[in-house]
Amino acid sequence: MNQIYDSPDEARQVAEADTQMGPDPEVAGRYERIRAAEEAHRALLARPRFSLHLQIYLGFFLIFLFVLGISVALVVNMYSVENRLRFLELVNEYVVQIDQTRRFEKNYFLYGTNLKDAVENIYQAKDLLNRNAEEIGKVMGKAGQSRVLQNIKIYGDLLQRLEKLEQQGMRGADYQRVKNEIELQLRESGHRLLSLGQDLTKREKKSLTDAIAHSRYITIYSLIFLLIFLGVYAFFLGARILRTIKRFSNYAQRIASGDYTPITPARGYRDEFTDLALAFNHMIQELENREAVLIQSHKMRAVGTLTAGVAHELNNPLNNITLTADMLLEDYDSLDDEERKEMITDVVNETARSKKIISNLLDFARESSSQLEPLDLVQLLQETIDLASNQIKLSGIKIELQATDNLPRIHGDIQQLEQVFLNLILNAIDASPKGSKIQVIIVPADDPHYLAVKIIDFGSGIPCNILNSIFDPFFTTKGKGKGTGLGLCVSQGIVGKHGGRIRVSSREGAGSTFTVTLPITTIPAEIGAATDSRSNISSFGSPGPQA
Amino acid sequence: MKETTVCILDDEPIVGDRLKPELEDDGYSVEVFTDSASALNRLDETCFDVFITDLKMEGVDGMGFLEKVKEKCPDSEVIVITGYGTLESAREALIKGAYDFITKPFRIGEIRAAVKKAKKRAKRNIA
Numbered sequence: 117m118n119q120i121y122d123s124p125d126e127a128r129q130v131a132e133a134d135t136q137m138g139p140d141p142e143v144a145g146r147y148e149r150i151r152a153a154e155e156a157h158r159a160l161l162a163r164p165r166f167s168l169h170l171q172i173y174l175g176f177f178l179i180f181l182f183v184l185g186i187s188v189a190l191v192v193n194m195y196s197v198e199n200r201l202r203f204l205e206l207v208n209e210y211v212v213q214i215d216q217t218r219r220f221e222k223n224y225f226l227y228g229t230n231l232k233d234a235v236e237n238i239y240q241a242k243d244l245l246n247r248n249a250e251e252i253g254k255v256m257g258k259a260g261q262s263r264v265l266q267n268i269k270i271y272g273d274l275l276q277r278l279e280k281l282e283q284q285g286m287r288g289a290d291y292q293r294v295k296n297e298i299e300l301q302l303r304e305s306g307h308r309l310l311s312l313g314q315d316l317t318k319r320e321k322k323s324l325t326d327a328i329a330h331s332r333y334i335t336i337y338s339l340i341f342l343l344i345f346l347g348v349y350a351f352f353l354g355a356r357i358l359r360t361i362k363r364f365s366n367y368a369q370r371i372a373s374g375d376y377t378p379i380t381p382a383r384g385y386r387d388e389f390t391d392l393a394l395a396f397n398h399m400i401q402e403l404e405n406r407e408a409v410l411i412q413s414h415k416m417r418a419v420g421t422l423t424a425g426v427a428h429e430l431n432n433p434l435n436n437i438t439l440t441a442d443m444l445l446e447d448y449d450s451l452d453d454e455e456r457k458e459m460i461t462d463v464v465n466e467t468a469r470s471k472k473i474i475s476n477l478l479d480f481a482r483e484s485s486s487q488l489e490p491l492d493l494v495q496l497l498q499e500t501i502d503l504a505s506n507q508i509k510l511s512g513i514k515i516e517l518q519a520t521d522n523l524p525r526i527h528g529d530i531q532q533l534e535q536v537f538l539n540l541i542l543n544a545i546d547a548s549p550k551g552s553k554i555q556v557i558i559v560p561a562d563d564p565h566y567l568a569v570k571i572i573d574f575g576s577g578i579p580c581n582i583l584n585s586i587f588d589p590f591f592t593t594k595g596k597g598k599g600t601g602l603g604l605c606v607s608q609g610i611v612g613k614h615g616g617r618i619r620v621s622s623r624e625g626a627g628s629t630f631t632v633t634l635p636i637t638t639i640p641a642e643i644g645a646a647t648d649s650r651s652n653i654s655s656f657g658s659p660g661p662q663a
Numbered sequence: 664m665k666e667t668t669v670c671i672l673d674d675e676p677i678v679g680d681r682l683k684p685e686l687e688d689d690g691y692s693v694e695v696f697t698d699s700a701s702a703l704n705r706l707d708e709t710c711f712d713v714f715i716t717d718l719k720m721e722g723v724d725g726m727g728f729l730e731k732v733k734e735k736c737p738d739s740e741v742i743v744i745t746g747y748g749t750l751e752s753a754r755e756a757l758i759k760g761a762y763d764f765i766t767k768p769f770r771i772g773e774i775r776a777a778v779k780k781a782k783k784r785a786k787r788n789i790a
Binding site for chain 2: 439443446447462510
């Protein structure tokens with residue numbers, strides 16, 4: 117510092133003032149908040165990303181895959197049904213051929229008709245089998261197929277032998293014997309062929325029914341599975357969205373009540389809601405900054421009100437100094453040393469008094485960030501009353517401070533709470549008629565974890581119809597340019613942030629009582645919970661000490 | 664000629680301490696009070712020619728004292744001195760019969776001149 121000071125004392129005072137304004141408490145508080153915000157930001161982004169987008173797309177993709185699977189299975193099954201149908205036709209045709217053959221065979225033996233038709237039919241059957249050898253092989257297996265073919269061959273051979281026998285034109289017992297022998301074999305073989313065919317038909321019919329049943333089951337089961345899957349998917353997706361929305365609505369409520377702690381991760385992954393949380397955290401910071409500005413600007417308004425009192429009060433020591441200096445100037449020679457010394461001492465003392473009058477106000481006016489510490493509420497209120505003392509003197513009102521002995525400390529920000537009580541006291545002064553008094557009473561609250569400060573005036577009271585609006589922003593009963601309508605609103609914000617509340621009761625013509633309850637310092641952790649459980653109605657019991 | 668009597672009432676003791684010797688130098692008989700109660704007691708006994716009173720005080724304030732003086736000693740003149748000088752209080756004081764209204768801080772000369780003028784007026788009142 118290269119500034120030149122009039123005296124070493126002044127330089128020292130300035131230096132002291134500099135260290136008082138120094139970084140320690142307020143900057144530390146601000147750093148802590150910024151660090152908390154940054155930590156929350158980092159923690160929110162540190163998690164693996166699993167977006168809603170991804171979940172929705174993934175779900176639909178799985179559904180698509182599943183439906184694709186069902187379709188393929190149904191198509192394959194349909195194809196197999198088609199094949200079976202065709203094969204069944206084939207087998208039917210075969211059975212018809214064999215049937216025909218057997219009929220011709222029977223006719224030959226009964227009525228001696230020609231064998232040509234039977235041979236033709238058996239060849240057609242054989243041809244049929246040969247043409248579709250591959251398919252039949254698949255269904256019957258190689259062994260079955262060769263057995264059928266072998267049977268046909270045997271049957272064909274027998275027919276041929278019979279035909280040859282006919283052509284040779286043999287007659288007699290020998291012929292009859294051979295014919296009977298062949299007939300027997302033919303019948304047996306024919307029967308076998310037929311039963312093989314029928315067997316095949318039966319088997320094919322069964323597998324056809326199976327295949328159709330199969331496709332029915334595929335349809336039914338896949339529908340059931342799809343239903344379950346869709347239900348579960350909808351549940352998880354819905355729960356994920358709804359739960360988060362609920363969480364955010366809680367955050368919004370919390371923020372509205374003045375709790376500006378940043379949102380920290382609640383899940384193991386991040387998604388679109390994380391962007392929302394980041395936006396919320398940004399908003400919280402902005403709100404906090406704005407609230408600080410609002411509180412500070414309101415404080416400056418209170419300072420403005422107090423300045424009038426200070427300016428007037430300052431006239432007294434100034435007058436004393438002027439008179440003393442004047443007298444020294446005029447009667448210097450006629451005064452003795454003792455008198456001169458006494459008068460100079462007066463000047464010094466009155467200067468100190470002036471400084472004190474101003475310094476209280478300056479202490480209060482100085483901008484500082486929120487810092488919580490255990491506070492003696494009685495001392496705090498005494499200081500607040502001192503701060504307003506000039507104003508009180510100016511208005512001709514008496515102020516009485518009463519407190520229960522041995523009250524516990526409360527947890528709070530001294531500057532902000534002074535601002536709240538100053539605002540309430542200045543309001544009480546405005547409401548009080550000249551010559552009346554204001555009572556400030558500090559007692560334990562009904563809730564053992566709280567202290568209550570009652571500020572009682574005996575003014576005109578607040579009409580019932582506006583009692584509920586007095587905490588609303590921009591609501592004022594004072595004349596234009598006299599009140600901003602923010603005092604009680606800002607005060608309630610500050611007290612709310614401390615985990616307390618302000619209530620009011622008033623009777624028209626009899627005065628008003630404002631009660632501020634604040635949590636005592638032993639339970640800082642419960643502050644948040646306690647505020648949540650308390651509602652914000654403007655109600656109040658009987659005034660007066662309750663200790 | 665009878666000595667002119669001056670009563671100074673101000674809860675700031677230095678005011679009386681400084682004004683008393685200066686006014687005595689000018690030939691007045693001066694009594695100083697720092698609370699309105701004892702000044703009122705003295706008022707019951709005697710009327711001073713000139714009263715100098717502060718406005719803001721515990722108990723009966725300057726305005727009340729002014730009323731009492733004007734009630735009891737209508738010929739006396741009252742000079743009101745105050746640090747809380749506003750147009751309203753000045754008007755009120757003058758309406759209630761104050762002779763002068765001087766705002767703090769003032770010079771000793773101002774009080775001297777005011778007392779001198781007030782004395783003349785008070786004497787005239789009596790005559």
